[in-house]
Amino acid sequence: MNATEPVPLMPVELRRAQAGDVAEVAELFIASQKDALPFLAALHTPQETRGFIANQVFPLSEMWVAEEAGRIVGMMAIVGVHIDHLYLLPGTYRRGIGTMLLNKAKERSQGRLTLYAFQVNARARAFYEHHGFKAIEYGDGSGNEAREPDILYEWRS
Numbered sequence: 001m002n003a004t005e006p007v008p009l010m011p012v013e014l015r016r017a018q019a020g021d022v023a024e025v026a027e028l029f030i031a032s033q034k035d036a037l038p039f040l041a042a043l044h045t046p047q048e049t050r051g052f053i054a055n056q057v058f059p060l061s062e063m064w065v066a067e068e069a070g071r072i073v074g075m076m077a078i079v080g081v082h083i084d085h086l087y088l089l090p091g092t093y094r095r096g097i098g099t100m101l102l103n104k105a106k107e108r109s110q111g112r113l114t115l116y117a118f119q120v121n122a123r124a125r126a127f128y129e130h131h132g133f134k135a136i137e138y139g140d141g142s143g144n145e146a147r148e149p150d151i152l153y154e155w156r157s
Contacts, residue, residue, distance in 0.1 A: 017063035
């Protein structure tokens with residue numbers, strides 16, 4: 001292979017997250033928020049975020065990860081019918097990984113899912129709307145920690 005040929009992509013596999021994934025998922029979460037949500041003020045230190053992932057997200061959610069060549073490149077936390085977190089490792093966008101995660105959530109649902117996106121996050125909004133989510137409620141930010149206006153989305157089969 002010469003330098004002008006693209007590097008082949010490895011297959012991406014979805015699996016349930018395991019306890020040993022906590023640290024890697026936390027680092028992905030931190031990196032993704034910094035990259036995808038630059039408009040948000042940092043509300044927590046990286047150490048606080050690591051604790052949040054380990055002590056709240058993992059034990060209280062159905063956790064799924066997307067893995068490529070032994071590296072976690074995507075994560076999704078579902079609580080009941082609500083997708084609480086869906087993040088990808090920076091540099092892995094627009095490769096179908098987010099779609100794979102969303103499809104797993106749809107497959108495991110009872111025909112209904114909800115999630116929130118910030119109103120200012122045009123990329124996330126376009127992604128969810130492309131995948132059939134409809135805005136059902138607009139918030140002024142008073143209901144989230146970031147105090148950023150948000151949208152509650154719903155998907156029904």
